[in-house]
Amino acid sequence: MLPFTGSLDSLSGALFALRTSGSLEYCGRVLTSALDELHWDSSPGSYRTIFIAGNESFGQGDVAPVNACVSAQRKDVVALLVWNDRLNQTYLSYLQPTYDTVPVSDLNDPNKVIQYRVVIDSMNFSAGSGLNRIAIKGNARLDRNESWDLVDAERAHPGFAGALERRRLPQPLRHLSPEELTALIRSKGAARDSIRAEITTLSDARSAWLERERTLRAHTAGFSLDTALEKILKAQLQARAFLVD
Known part of the structure; x- marks a missing residue:
């Protein structure tokens, strides 16, 4: 979603744009994409790392995570896994889907759109x-x-x-x-x-x-x-x- 950047605002915007649907987690593919598509600093003195977090099996998807980890090791990139599935079986929904509405006219006003985004971001x-x-x-x-x-x-x-x-x-x-x-x-x-x-x-x-x-x-x-x-x-x-x- 975003190349390496020194802009916290760009990083924050990209993080808030992420959405999950509770489906599969393709860790191997994500690791491989990060290793191949990002422009990593090749300086010997640099510290390079990837944090990957989830609550599903690490082996899901069509790319074997072990191959991605071997590739990371070759590129001197440390892959750090954060995993916790303890809550997976504890959710029981009791609400019907609800939809918040925004006046259509407001969507034509850039200032109001920005205000909505700031409010939504701050809730997170x-x-x-x-x-x-x-x-x-x-x-x-x-x-x-x-x-x-x-x-x-x-x-x-x-x-x-x-x-x-x-x-x-x-x-x-x-x-x-x-x-x-x-x-x-x-x-x-x-x-x-x-x-x-x-x-x-x-x-x-x-x-x-x-x-x-x-x-x-x-x-x-x-x-x-x-x-x-x-x-x-x-x-x-x-x-x-x-x-x-």
Whole structure:
């Protein structure tokens, strides 16, 4: 659905667009497609991994997962499987299908369509997921939007704004002189840096509190999926000489 990207918004949009029907899970085919169709970094020092999660048999589909795993090993890609079928036999529906309606006229209004999408997307967020997303948005190394954001594009490619055709700019920016456009980009960039610094401070404080809570509950609550994945990732990254803070 999406190539490798540094844009969290693009990734979030693709994830929210995913729909499942409760049918078969073709793990072998998915792994093979990811290995063959994505442009993997071939640098020896890079860490390459695929997370694949499901609750069905790993061997479904026309592509044998073992062959996909062998291919992953050859390409130095770690395939991490997250599987849990304990809830499969516990569902008992008692509701008839219902359909939420949206006025047809609203579908002709781009602003209202965007509003509906934001509301729907927000319904899929837990509080923790939302805060984690904000923390990532606050990290300039993790959230890059050169493809559409003028501030990021100018920082990644100095002189980009000056070389951009004026007709490609939004209407309010077309009348600005080169000096005014540069000043505006710098102003927006400085404001973003300030907000990101505040996000980082708050995120660090939250992380410290969560770590203390995890330590206190470790003997009784055990590992959650988040902590288990974090432990695995840290171990694998450190094995490849990455520094993990």
